[in-house]
Amino acid sequence: xxxxxxxxxxxxxxxxxxxxxxxxxxxxxxxxxxxxxxxxxxxxxxxxxxxxxxxxxxxxxxxxxxxxxxxxxxxxxxxxxxxxxxxxxxxxxxxxxxxxxxxxxxxxxxxxxxxxxxxxxxxxxxxxxxxxxxxxxxxxxxxxxxxxxxxxxxxxxxxxxxxxxxxxxxxxxxxxxxxxxxxxxxxxxxxxxxxxxxxxxxxxxxxxxxxxxxxxxxxxxxxxxxxxxxxxxxxxxxxxxxxxxxxxxxxxxxxxxxxxxxxxxxxxxxxxxxxxxxxxxxxxxxxxxxxxxxxxxxxxxxxxxxxxxxxxxxxxxxxxxxxxxxxxxxxxxxxxxxxxxxxxxxxxxxxxxxxxxxxxxxxxxxxxxxxxxxxxxxxxxxxxxxxxxxxxxxxxxxxxxxxxxxxxxxxxxxxxxxxxxxx
Amino acid sequence: xxxxxxxxxxxxxxxxxxxxxxxxxxxxxxxxxxxxxxxxxxxxxxxxxxxxxxxxxxxxxxxxxxxxxxxxxxxxxxxxxxxxxxxxxxxxxxxxxxxxxxxxxxxxxxxxxxxxxxxxxxxxxxxxxxxxxxxxxxxxxxxxxxxxxxxxxxxxxxxxxxxxxxxxxxxxxxxxxxxxxxxxxxxxxxxxxxxxxxxxxxxxxxxxxxxxxxxxxxxxxxxxxxxxxxxxxxxxxxxx
Numbered sequence: 001x002x003x004x005x006x007x008x009x010x011x012x013x014x015x016x017x018x019x020x021x022x023x024x025x026x027x028x029x030x031x032x033x034x035x036x037x038x039x040x041x042x043x044x045x046x047x048x049x050x051x052x053x054x055x056x057x058x059x060x061x062x063x064x065x066x067x068x069x070x071x072x073x074x075x076x077x078x079x080x081x082x083x084x085x086x087x088x089x090x091x092x093x094x095x096x097x098x099x100x101x102x103x104x105x106x107x108x109x110x111x112x113x114x115x116x117x118x119x120x121x122x123x124x125x126x127x128x129x130x131x132x133x134x135x136x137x138x139x140x141x142x143x144x145x146x147x148x149x150x151x152x153x154x155x156x157x158x159x160x161x162x163x164x165x166x167x168x169x170x171x172x173x174x175x176x177x178x179x180x181x182x183x184x185x186x187x188x189x190x191x192x193x194x195x196x197x198x199x200x201x202x203x204x205x206x207x208x209x210x211x212x213x214x215x216x217x218x219x220x221x222x223x224x225x226x227x228x229x230x231x232x233x234x235x236x237x238x239x240x241x242x243x244x245x246x247x248x249x250x251x252x253x254x255x256x257x258x259x260x261x262x263x264x265x266x267x268x269x270x271x272x273x274x275x276x277x278x279x280x281x282x283x284x285x286x287x288x289x290x291x292x293x294x295x296x297x298x299x300x301x302x303x304x305x306x307x308x309x310x311x312x313x314x315x316x317x318x319x320x321x322x323x324x325x326x327x328x329x330x331x332x333x334x335x336x337x338x339x340x341x342x343x344x345x346x347x348x349x350x351x352x353x354x355x356x357x358x359x360x361x362x363x364x365x366x367x368x369x370x371x372x373x374x375x376x377x378x379x380x381x382x383x384x385x386x387x388x389x390x391x392x393x394x395x396x397x398x399x400x401x402x403x404x405x406x407x408x409x410x411x412x413x414x415x416x417x418x419x420x421x422x423x
Numbered sequence: 424x425x426x427x428x429x430x431x432x433x434x435x436x437x438x439x440x441x442x443x444x445x446x447x448x449x450x451x452x453x454x455x456x457x458x459x460x461x462x463x464x465x466x467x468x469x470x471x472x473x474x475x476x477x478x479x480x481x482x483x484x485x486x487x488x489x490x491x492x493x494x495x496x497x498x499x500x501x502x503x504x505x506x507x508x509x510x511x512x513x514x515x516x517x518x519x520x521x522x523x524x525x526x527x528x529x530x531x532x533x534x535x536x537x538x539x540x541x542x543x544x545x546x547x548x549x550x551x552x553x554x555x556x557x558x559x560x561x562x563x564x565x566x567x568x569x570x571x572x573x574x575x576x577x578x579x580x581x582x583x584x585x586x587x588x589x590x591x592x593x594x595x596x597x598x599x600x601x602x603x604x605x606x607x608x609x610x611x612x613x614x615x616x617x618x619x620x621x622x623x624x625x626x627x628x629x630x631x632x633x634x635x636x637x638x639x640x641x642x643x644x645x646x647x648x649x650x651x652x653x654x655x656x657x658x659x660x661x662x663x
Contacts, residue, residue, distance in 0.1 A: 003532060010520045319516045322477060323577070324505020324533040326498050416477045416504070419516055420468070420589060 008337045022305045023345030025298035030346045030392060033291030034353025034384055040287040042365060042382020044280050055229055056273035058134045061250060062225040064265045070257035079254045079263050082221040088249050089228050100130035101228040105213055113183045114167045122204045124184060126213030134229050141174035142193030149209040157182065157189035158207040160197025239271045299399045306338050306407035317411050318418025327412040334411045338404025339397055346396035357383045425584060425617055426451040431483035433469055443469045445640035456611040458620040458628040461637035470637065471621045475508055475587045476500045488584045505533055509578030509586045513593035515570040517562040524549060524558040527577045548576035568599035575606065588620045592627055604630045629653045
């Protein structure tokens with residue numbers, strides 16, 4: 001192995017300028033590949049940061065309006081989802097797939113006061129403990145609502161870290177707020193937890209136990225929506241079938257036609273996620289293809305240079321063969337040289353590409369755009385992962401081998417009689 | 424019998440067929456010092472190529488050390504060349520970017536001998552050639568005679584059955600030519616190395632004990648030259 005490297009080094013050393021120029025094309029190819037994939041990732045990350053805020057294996061069911069007459073009732077009737085509808089999902093037919101069930105109910109337009117500090121236009125969201133998983137609530141301090149809060153209808157509240165920071169005058173020692181009370185409207189609640197709020201969306205939702213909210217306001221059984229999580233689905237078809245089953249069951253409970261698609265609306269986050277993943281993979285594949293084609297031009301260059309090198313070294317290969325080199329020895333020598341050149345310059349390109357991604361992250365990645373009143377990041381973490389780096393390494397080695405194989409086979413074909421030809 | 428050729432024919436076909444060897448019968452014993460002489464176009468180079476397993480032949484048989492050398496694959500012929508034949512070329516054919524000792528090591532490299540043992544063996548042969556001090560020099564830093572001695576060390580390092588020298592003095596001045604021929608003679612006398620020298624110089628041929636004259640693809644005659652009187656010029660020196 002060491003001998004092989006020495007031989008290759010000797011060969012490269014003699015053609016420094018030529019080798020570097022060729023290497024530049026390879027480095028550029030890989031650089032483009034990394035930057036393209038990195039920027040693509042950044043675009044997707046920014047695009048998908050939204051979908052990160054809930055678990056993907058969930059569905060949300062809400063009320064709608066019937067689109068056809070059924071069971072003696074006319075079309076256009078409003079359907080309200082009730083908290084009792086959660087029992088539908090606890091039935092035999094769903095129990096093997098459905099894991100967590102939660103519901104939510106919200107009341108808007110309150111003012112929250114803590115000492116002399118206050119927030120206007122906050123909303124109270126009555127919810128269940130399982131919401132912490134399904135909506136991916138990130139706790140910064142304290143705990144989320146538990147079952148005891150639900151059964152005892154405790155007047156407890158979860159505020160966001162944005163509120164907490166304000167209450168603490170910029171400090172992040174959120175634990176100090178736990179156990180303190182805040183007023184929402186005329187009601188007093190005890191803070192039991194601080195969750196991470198979404199800065200981009202001006203998050204003003206305060207979580208309270210569902211039962212508390214319902215009893216305080218003397219509300220009916222009607223809820224905003226029911227969210228549940230499930231397992232065991234993999235394909236789009238399975239997801240669609242399951243969604244249809246759920247719809248049929250809800251429709252039946254509300255006396256709507258089984259095939260009425262608007263009686264209840266269903267937000268199938270699983271299907272949405274599948275589609276997003278598909279879109280994501282298409283975009284990344286497209287970027288890889290563009291990057292690879294750029295790389296191909298570099299590889300052709302390497303192949304070309306190797307061919308010239310082989311022509312120049314014909315006499316030497318003749319001597320080697322006369323001395324007992326087998327065709328395989330010569331083949332290995334040239335392919336290894338090609339792989340080494342490609343890999344070496346490829347890694348330089350990869351390194352520069354990753355640096356470029358970091359620069360992109362530090363500049364464009366930090367800037368935000370205003371779209372419909374929301375500030376949106378253009379690129380979020382536009383870098384490539386270890387997977388891409390490994391993938392690119394494999395590509396480089398394969399590319400180097402392909403670039404070298406033709407010149408190498410030419411070299412291996414050199415006849416030992418060439419050694420006798422005086423040069 | 425170390426080398427035995429029976430009715431060897433060779434025809435080149437570049438557009439029109441050219442019958443170069445027209446039935447060569449030749450026998451060489453182990454330890455002989457033979458020269459093959461002939462004018463250019465006589466077929467002596469082709470014969471050398473066949474003896475050196477560098478080229479195939481069409482008809483007949485070639486036995487080298489008891490092995491039939493015929494229709495070998497590239498791998499097999501490479502291995503046979505490596506183990507049984509040591510080449511000394513007219514233009515030395517040292518690899519320019521390798522030092523003297525690396526050049527000498529090369530045949531052992533293709534045998535898969537490890538670096539340390541290879542180096543030791545190569546140094547031993549360079550010492551034998553009186554080139555110890557030149558081991559780490561590159562070919563372009565050496566004189567023609569030195570280069571040819573490096574090449575001879577390289578030919579000897581695998582303990583081959585035969586040394587095939589193709590115009591070994593062709594690129595040397597007459598003084599160095601004498602030295603190289605003396606070296607080959609000594610190797611033959613003292614170490615019993617079988618040497619075949621292909622040349623068109625009668626002075627060089629005269630160093631050998633047996634001279635094979637080739638003309639028009641056939642062996643014209645085999646001359647017993649143990650008394651070294653074949654060339655009227657070659658008694659003391661080599662005419663250039």
